[in-house]
Amino acid sequence: MLFSGQCKLIRRSNVCHEQYYPKAGWVEHDAEEIYRNVLLSVGKLMDAEPAGENNDYSLCITNQRETVVVWNKDTGKPVYNAIVWQCLRGAAICNRLKEEGHSQMVREKTGLLIDPYFSASGVKWILDNVEGARRYAAKGLLLMGTIDSWLIWKLTNGRVHATDYTNASRTLLFNIHTLDWDDDMLNLFTVPRSMMPQPHPCDSVFGETTVGGIFKRPVCIAGAIGDSHAALAGQMCFEEGLGKATYGTGSSVMVNTGGKAVAAPKGLVTSIGFHALGKISYAFEGNIHCTGATINWIENQLGIISSPAEIECMVSQIGCNDGVYFVPAFTGLGAPWWQPDVKAAIFGMTLATGKMHIIRAAIESIAYQVNDLVKTMQQSVTLKELRADGGGTKNNLLMQFQADLLRTPVNCLDIEEASALGAVIMNGFARNVWSAFADIQAMSTYGSGKLFLPEVSEDIMNTAYTGWLNAVKQLIK
Numbered sequence: 001m002l003f004s005g006q007c008k009l010i011r012r013s014n015v016c017h018e019q020y021y022p023k024a025g026w027v028e029h030d031a032e033e034i035y036r037n038v039l040l041s042v043g044k045l046m047d048a049e050p051a052g053e054n055n056d057y058s059l060c061i062t063n064q065r066e067t068v069v070v071w072n073k074d075t076g077k078p079v080y081n082a083i084v085w086q087c088l089r090g091a092a093i094c095n096r097l098k099e100e101g102h103s104q105m106v107r108e109k110t111g112l113l114i115d116p117y118f119s120a121s122g123v124k125w126i127l128d129n130v131e132g133a134r135r136y137a138a139k140g141l142l143l144m145g146t147i148d149s150w151l152i153w154k155l156t157n158g159r160v161h162a163t164d165y166t167n168a169s170r171t172l173l174f175n176i177h178t179l180d181w182d183d184d185m186l187n188l189f190t191v192p193r194s195m196m197p198q199p200h201p202c203d204s205v206f207g208e209t210t211v212g213g214i215f216k217r218p219v220c221i222a223g224a225i226g227d228s229h230a231a232l233a234g235q236m237c238f239e240e241g242l243g244k245a246t247y248g249t250g251s252s253v254m255v256n257t258g259g260k261a262v263a264a265p266k267g268l269v270t271s272i273g274f275h276a277l278g279k280i281s282y283a284f285e286g287n288i289h290c291t292g293a294t295i296n297w298i299e300n301q302l303g304i305i306s307s308p309a310e311i312e313c314m315v316s317q318i319g320c321n322d323g324v325y326f327v328p329a330f331t332g333l334g335a336p337w338w339q340p341d342v343k344a345a346i347f348g349m350t351l352a353t354g355k356m357h358i359i360r361a362a363i364e365s366i367a368y369q370v371n372d373l374v375k376t377m378q379q380s381v382t383l384k385e386l387r388a389d390g391g392g393t394k395n396n397l398l399m400q401f402q403a404d405l406l407r408t409p410v411n412c413l414d415i416e417e418a419s420a421l422g423a424v425i426m427n428g429f430a431r432n433v434w435s436a437f438a439d440i441q442a443m444s445t446y447g448s449g450k451l452f453l454p455e456v457s458e459d460i461m462n463t464a465y466t467g468w469l470n471a472v473k474q475l476i477k
Helices: 031-047 091-099 103-110 120-129 133-138 147-155 183-188 227-234 292-302 308-315 355-377 396-406 418-430 437-443 458-473
Strands: 009-011 059-063 068-072 142-146 162-164 198-200 205-209 219-226 242-247 251-258 269-276 279-288 325-327 345-347 385-390 410-412 450-452
Touching (some): 031 147, 059 227, 068 120, 091 103, 091 120, 103 183, 120 133, 133 142, 142 147, 147 162, 147 205, 219 227, 219 418, 227 242, 227 269, 227 385, 242 418, 251 355, 269 418, 325 458, 355 458, 385 418, 396 450, 396 458
Parallel strands (some): 162 198, 242 385, 385 410
Antiparallel strands (some): 068 142, 251 279, 269 279
């Protein structure tokens, strides 16, 4: 995406990459394909720009966070496909560590739970299962990183091996208090420190690149931040109590908890929200594995819709779900349940159930899962407002249902990609374009989007939510 100096989106270029499913529950990406597609998409953006010396451009990165790559620093080649955040192959590793009693130490140091969702078990699996990987790692020949690290390393031709604090905080290997890799965690997952990227604040300059020769003169890589954290910044959640929900393939709900790391309520995690202008903000976060992915499944696997754009009109033809609940645990249940082994299920069907009931139940499942997280968070922090971004915000029925459930205003930003905007904000801080959060807020067009307030009675919504909880409890152990 190309933004102006006033944070306005000028144009975008999307290039899809493949997802690989070598076994049930396993999800992989081709890291080299991702890099090639970055070059392709940036090239398409710049083809439309006026000819010139390209002196006024810089590059910032935001990425899906926990997906991890291990590569040979001499050859520049990954030793295996990237293991994606949805992949469950690390479940046995995580279960063994939990059985050995490491959960409390892990939570205190990293703010996280021991779960295959995070990067560490994926790295350990690669080192333990790819021929020669453990031996090469011991010799200091292998590097690891989340996708930001991989792209920075590739874009700088191997000169810079770095990450930012937010991506680092999602690996299960980073101490969120010392802001460095933790030796106890590295030892627990048997990952050599020599593999690790150098962690930096989000608003750092990470190096220079020509982006594979697209730019005549090198441009700086300024600003890197994980996608959910970037959305928190892009949604201007700079104050304690402001939260955001990103409605994407999965969904992240994150609430700013201020400058001190606070232990999250059970089922949630504590992450670094962002680190910019010399100031750190922590956050509670919960991650939902399947939200938009559920709609994709209905479209591509069931074939009962041809486009997500059809859903709102179709579902509005029925006033309620008629007792049908869809629990989309296609890759297990994430926060606050953390049940990686359960499978998706639809409850409450009768002979009168039609495709519109299933579609409505799928849409409602997105709002129910977000509500699960917010209710848990509110045990320790007061949510002032939920700010929403991502593709799901286009569905007014979903957003209204969300506000009715939460009993809290849901404010939709007038830009779909808040994560990209958050990365641009970090880029501006890194290049000293802005020197305060207030500078960004003064530029923001926030408020020109849609605001959804609770309309349906609380009693009706409580009854609906009870039905959801009963459905979930039939699946969990």
